[in-house]
Amino acid sequence: MKKIAIIGLGVMGRVLALTFTKSIPHLDIDLYDKASLGAKDNCSYQAAGMLAPVSEVTSCGIHTYTLGADSVQLWEELLSIRGENLVQKHNIIDKFDTLFLAHKNDVNEFDLIKNRVSFFTKQHESIKERFRNINSDDLSSLEPSLMNGTFMNKGLLITNEGVINVPSFFKFTSQYFSEESNIRLLKEEVTKIENNKVYIDEYTCEYEYVYDCRGFPIEKSKDSGLYGTRGEALIVQHKDINLKHVIRLAHPRHPLYLIPRGNGIFYVGATSILSEDYSPISVQSVMELLSMLLVIDKRFSEARLIKTLTSVRPTSFDDKPLIIRNIGNTSINGLSRHGYLFAPKIANDLLEEFKKDIYEN
Template sequence: MISPSSSFAILGAGLMGRLLAVTLAQRGHSVTLYDAQDASGQGSAARVAAAMLAPLAESAITEPGVVRMGEHALVRWPQLLAGLQQPVFFQQNGTLIVWHRQDAPEAARLRRLFETTSRTVPSLPAMEALDSSRMTDIEPALAQRFHQGLYLPGEGQLDNRQLLAALEQEMALLHITCHWNTPKTIADFHPGRPGEPDWLLDCRGLGAQAQWPALRGVRGEVVRIHAPDVTLQRPTRLVHPRYPIYIAPKQDHLFVIGATEIESDDMSPASVRSALELMSAAYAVHPGFAEARILEIATQCRPTLPDNLPAVRQTAPHTLEINGLYRHGFMISPALLDVVLELLTTGQSALASRFDLRVELLPNSL
């Protein structure tokens, strides 16, 4: 377990690495960070993500433990953001789900899944079925095109790139030593020995594939656009049996539209088909997207384990590996952060049990 002023080396400066670095430094520990890319976070899945915090919406494709992590994040993110000097866009206006008439059976299936989740995790805010009148109240911009929908109150989002920049600034203020463009592996360190850090935390995502062979990449493509004629007040998801999409409105009429889900670690540019599907679906939600300006079409691969669930493991003394956040990075990272902090301070984690999080530790090693 850590002492009041331990030293840490952290591998990977994506979302998880930055959160751990800042939190540990705020608690008085010495932190050194290593990343294979530059400070922009260009190589991180977090830079491309929409950063939605939608535990009930995501329950359609994940397990109750991840849903509980997402519920935890909705409480923790405001606390974490309050500790940063630079402001970060954060919104908690819920999630809206809409569909066209031909996709009503798929919407009914989703509703049943959400009802099952609500029974399993009863602390989540209750889902509301919207008629035409309530749709007008909830999202006036869509009231003429959709006469029914589902509203998931309490869900949220933040701005991923603002957060990465705010964490970078905080690392500088906390005098965290950052080695950019400096790839490192676990084999480069011997934590606990003289001249070495006391602890090593590996948050490299797909960069850790050589030592965590079960990791795979799941390709996602996302479009970022500026649409002055669109006024959506919350993340909106369009039900579709083949390519369900989300539209996440950020500040100043910036929208993140995504995301494809392709079982591949291909990092090449987005395909024409994917870009057309995403933008066509967005236009089907709101015609104002027709005159939007495309700012970026980005591709990234999410680090994913065979069961699509995150894990924390230990393969050497004083070393923890955190990986497999898949498509839920922003929704579950505060929970993983708090689990790791519990493990470091007490040698065990009650939160991990609550979240059904797989934690593999060496005997008597923390």
């Protein structure tokens, strides 16, 4: 019986494990993580979980669309296991359209976004129909409550995007991995990987193949090709505010995004700081996020601040995933803030490589 190891249970490790166990049901998989399966302190758990390849090209490279174009479809396929639609049962994927808006003072920033969109759609005519310019009348029809904000009189609507409900995804995968007979969970810190061997101090285990999804290496060197990007976010609740879209607010320093999570709960994110500081969120960041939130809807001044989130994401110097293939193992890293967007495509590609080069031989 063939056996593989997956090290690290962030979004990449979990998606990879789901992909392999779904495609090769009898494959034995050892899952390693130094934290418990239900741990909530890694950057994947604290992520927004956006599946927005079209929206992301307004601020990122074209690779975000290339890798993430089919992300919603791939997630739906991944979460259809044994004929059961887990998307609906566990409320893991929410489909949204995205509204790009701007404060009246940030019209120049909004025009930059529109110019990027125009350039992008000339290269990809097939998605031109997913962009729609809107005016204040359109906005009042799409999101009446947003008329409580202080917006310019135009915006941009991007259709057919989505969001992973991150807590639901972690809860489901934790339960699924615990119940699968061919999956072994090992709460251990891997100290070294050598070809297809995994070391835990002096203990060694050999596999057909090893996938390292831990994020930063244990000893990150200057030539690792990675640096840290600190992300900060808030979870707020206001039961009288009900939004039907993901809201992105154009801003020269803090382009905020607001994600509805149901029951009046919202994920508020924006800050992206070049730092490997894991300390709690700063007062300044909280004030900036909240002030931007009030631009969207003044009623958020009465919202309850449920939680603050901070994490450090491994980011490559060209902002692309860093996938290093070695003899007997592959390291997957540098997904930055696009882990949920990129993971299904990367996992499918790695699965096909494994089946072609190892499993079928």
